[in-house]
Amino acid sequence: MKRTHIAAAAVAAAALAAGGFFAGRHVGTTGQTQATGAPAAGQQGERKVLYWHDPMVPGPRFDKPGKSPFMDMQLVPVYADEQNDTAVKVSPGVQQNLGIxxxxVxxxxxxxSFDAVGTVQFDERLTExxxxxxxxxxxxxxxxxxxESVRRGQPLATIYAPGWxxxxxxxxxxxxxxxxxxxxxxxxxxxxAMSIPDALLRQSEQAGTAQARFTVTAPVSGVVAELGVRDGVAVNPGMTLFRIAGLERVWAVAEVPEGQAVHLQRGQKVKAALQADASQAFExxxxxxxxxxSASTRTVQARFQVANKAGRLTPGMLLRLQVAGPVRSRLVVPAEAxxxxxxxxxxxxxxANGTFEPREVGLGADLGxxxxxxxxxxxGDQVVASGQFLVDSEARLKSVLGGMAAAGQAVPAAGAPASQAQAQAPAAPGTFSAQGTVESVDPDGITISHGPxxxxxxxxxxxxxxKPGPKAFPGLKAGDSIRFEFRKGGPMGWELVTVQPTGAGK
Structure with a gap:
């Protein structure tokens, strides 16, 4: 009986061990599958590297990573999705230092609205x-x-008319x-019919004798814009004795540029302030x-009517006018941006990724x-309102250097010999290369015997x-063996781009 229990225990232990073995094998296989699958996924998500370069000297390109031959630093990869990207990356610390x-929007x-300067003039509609x-x-x-200021009904002069x-x-x-x-x-x-005033006739009836003297009074309140008589001066029918200009309203005549005048409409409201004292405002x-x-200034004269009940405005004063246009929905940004x-x-x-990108915009009205x-x-777009000049300069520099690099050649890995670099360097688009011997050198061209x-x-x-210029390739002489690049153009139909000696001259 005791042996039977021992045998059963042994069988159970063996089964447990076998189960543990297979379970561990299954788990290990699964983990291995996941481990081997991770690199594949990572490879699918990798960014494609086009070349490596030195950010401090971004022109030359290298086809392998390594140490920069120009600076004491490692080469930096340039990815395919950054090839034509003009966006600028600025670290948060630099943004804070630059005050970006x-x-x-x-x-x-x-x-x-726009501002204009108007000159105060009499409102001729109020002149009597x-x-x-x-x-x-x-x-x-x-x-x-x-x-001289006068009030309505104020006596101006006494006229003696014997003909009355x-x-x-x-x-x-x-x-x-x-x-x-x-x-x-x-x-x-x-x-x-003889223009004898009714008031003068009533005086004659009351006095019983004819009256030849009558007083001329001001028909409106204002100032005497014109004084045409003096004491003892003879007058005759139709002669203007006084011209009274009203000051309840005045004109402000402004020279408006032709480009802004097309947006003006009658009835537009204007806010005016004295040029000498902006605290005095008018409507x-x-x-x-x-x-x-005007043919010389290309401006149009606009006549604004300004209220002047207090009489503070007089002809010749300058008013700064703010002309408001129609109200409508507009997309606006700060002017400093x-x-x-x-x-x-x-x-x-x-x-959204934190980079900065220059974008050309079309502008409408100036809203101050x-x-x-x-x-x-x-x-909802975010635009830089401070420090944008630095970012724009960096973006334009990156665009220029990127274009220069695209027109250049790829450089082999750092440390490669110059001859290897030349052999591996593909010609830029539209540029062809060949080897040959210089036959003659002239100020505007070079004659070369070259291979196919x-x-x-x-x-x-x-x-x-x-030659690209009279002083190009100064050390070149007849008999030099050279490797050269050329492109279509120039007076001779084909123009040299680079010339590199490959051996000693004859």
């Missing part, structure tokens, strides 16, 4: 002329100086004789755009601290090549 600050309802329609003379002048005595005496005689009313009415009409509106363009070179406008956009964007940006050029299906021949 971003702003968001937003949409808002705003009115386009004071005339007399009788022969006489100025007996007493009460307002004696031009530009006869009609008045005739009217008074008829009235004393008790004639019919129709005769008296006819006599009054005759005096009105007005655009009344007229004069149909005349746009770099304007005169031929283009550029904004530095911060991408903000600019309307009509092309190149979208709502398979790319152009040329056999071995002797031909002339243009």
């Amino acid at each position: 600050r971003t702003a968001t 937003t949409r808002t309802r705003a009115a386009s 002329a004071v005339q007399t329609r009788v022969d006489g003379y100025v007996e007493r002048l009460l307002v004696r100086a031009p530009m 005595l006869g009609p008045q005496n005739e009217y008074l005689a008829l009235k004393r004789a008790g004639v019919a009313d129709d005769l008296l009415a006819a006599a009054r009409d005759r005096m009105r 007005g509106e655009l009344k007229e755009i004069l149909p005349q363009v 746009v770099i304007r070179t005169g031929t283009r406008a550029v904004a530095i956009v911060r991408n 601290d903000q600019l309307e964007v009509v092309q190149g940006l979208g709502e 050029v398979p790319e152009l299906k040329w056999p071995a021949m002797t031909m002339g090549f243009s």
